[in-house]
Amino acid sequence: ETGVTQTPRHLVMGMTNKKSLKCEQHLGHNAMYWYKQSAKKPLELMFVYNFKEQTENNSVPSRFSPECPNSSHLFLHLHTLQPEDSALYLCASSQTPSYADTQYFGPGTRLTVL
Amino acid sequence: DAKTTQPPSMDCAEGRAANLPCNHSTISGNEYVYWYRQIHSQGPQYIIHGLKNNETNEMASLIITEDRKSSTLILPHATLRDTAVYYCIVRAYNTDKLIFGTGTRLQVFP
Numbered sequence: 155e156t157g158v159t160q161t162p163r164h165l166v167m168g169m170t171n172k173k174s175l176k177c178e179q180h181l182g183h184n185a186m187y188w189y190k191q192s193a194k195k196p197l198e199l200m201f202v203y204n205f206k207e208q209t210e211n212n213s214v215p216s217r218f219s220p221e222c223p224n225s226s227h228l229f230l231h232l233h234t235l236q237p238e239d240s241a242l243y244l245c246a247s248s249q250t251p252s253y254a255d256t257q258y259f260g261p262g263t264r265l266t267v268l
Numbered sequence: 269d270a271k272t273t274q275p276p277s278m279d280c281a282e283g284r285a286a287n288l289p290c291n292h293s294t295i296s297g298n299e300y301v302y303w304y305r306q307i308h309s310q311g312p313q314y315i316i317h318g319l320k321n322n323e324t325n326e327m328a329s330l331i332i333t334e335d336r337k338s339s340t341l342i343l344p345h346a347t348l349r350d351t352a353v354y355y356c357i358v359r360a361y362n363t364d365k366l367i368f369g370t371g372t373r374l375q376v377f378p
Binding site: 160 | 311312360362363364366369370
């Protein structure tokens with residue numbers, strides 16, 4: 155248990171559906187992240203939020219829309235996804251985005267797009 | 269970020285020490301070495317990190333060579349639950365991201 159929770163743990167959706175992934179951290183951190191891990195590929199950073207403000211978008215398609223209402227919660231809104239978007243989506247948090255602060259990961263949401 | 273090189277796989281007998289090497293010959297003086305592991309289909313788990321000195325915590329020890337061009341993660345008494353992919357990551361001072369490579373798949377056998 156890292157103090158970072160993600161729901162749902164598994165999600166199956168069609169290409170026309172709209173769904174949302176939720177992340178919550180109980181560590182009092184100010185920075186939150188979304189990563190994507192496709193099959194047999196390394197983790198890729200998608201978004202970074204610091205004090206609720208987005209500080210990095212790593213060229214992510216607009217069908218992925220993040221939302222950070224406060225420092226403890228992070229959402230990833232999904233719409234009109236493609237089958238190649240099937241992956242493990244991981245949330246992480248750290249005290250700040252500094253390279254000296256450790257990032258702690260949640261268990262991930264396994265997404266399957268049909 | 270400095271590039272890291274790790275062996276793709278290693279085996280270790282249960283109860284023995286697992287020594288996982290990592291080369292980072294282009295590391296800069298202000299870059300940290302982080303180690304994470306990922307058990308199948310779970311989120312990466314932080315293990316340990318260091319800058320110049322050797323570090324130890326309840327999970328592992330991190331040995332960094334004096335020239336900082338390589339490091340070794342030591343799991344002193346490996347168990348079957350330590351079977352995972354282990355990632356060595358060098359993190360630059362001006363980045364907020366962790367750049368994961370392909371890691372070392374450690375298989376602990378009975």
